[in-house]
Amino acid sequence: MEFDTPQTPDDALKRLLEGNQRFVAEETLHPRSGFDRVRELAASQKPFAVLLCCADSRVVPEILFDQGLGDLFVVRIAGNYVEDGILGSIEYAVQYCDVRLIMVLGHERCGAVQATVSAVFEGKKFAGSIAHLIEAITPAVESTRKHPGDQVENAMRANILHNIETICNSEPFLKPLISQGALKVVGGRYDLDSGIVTLF
C-alpha cells in the first residue's frame, strides 16, 4: 500500500477514514513508523491533516486513524475547543506545513463536556483552571438547553460545530483558504465503544 502524502483536502480525508477502517477491522498497518521514517523527517515535516482533539487518553489520533510519524499535526486540549494558542498552532500547520484538512474530533462521554453540562444545567462549581475549560465550552452547551435526548451527546456535537465555525471564520489566514476550497474543515465523532469515527 502506498503512503505518499495526500495533496488535496479530499484525499487527506480519505486517508484518515481508510486508516480508521483498518483500526476498527483490527487490520492496522502502523505505516511510516520505523526509524527510516524518523530519518526522512529529521529536517522537515509535511503532515497532511490537523487534528484538534480532546486530551482524553482514549482518543489518540495516530492510533485510531492508523497513521505514522509526521502524518498528523495534532493539537490536543480537553474538550477540543479553539483558543488563541490552539488557533495559532492550527495556523502554523496550515501556513508553514501546507496542511489542507482540519478535523475537529470530539468523542463520546467527554469528561470536559460532561463537566460543562453539570456546571450549566446543575450549577456545579469547579475549582482552579478547570473553570477556564468550562467557560470555553459553555456557549455550545447553552445552545443545546432545549434539545431532547442525551445532554452530553448533544453538547459534544454542538461543541464541535461551534469550534468548526470559529475556525472557518478565523481571519486573516484560514477563512480565505476555506472560501477558496484550498482548505477543508470537518467534524468527527469518535465512538469509544466501537472505535469508529463518524463525520458530521
Ligand SMILES: [Zn+2]
Ligand atoms: Zn474529552
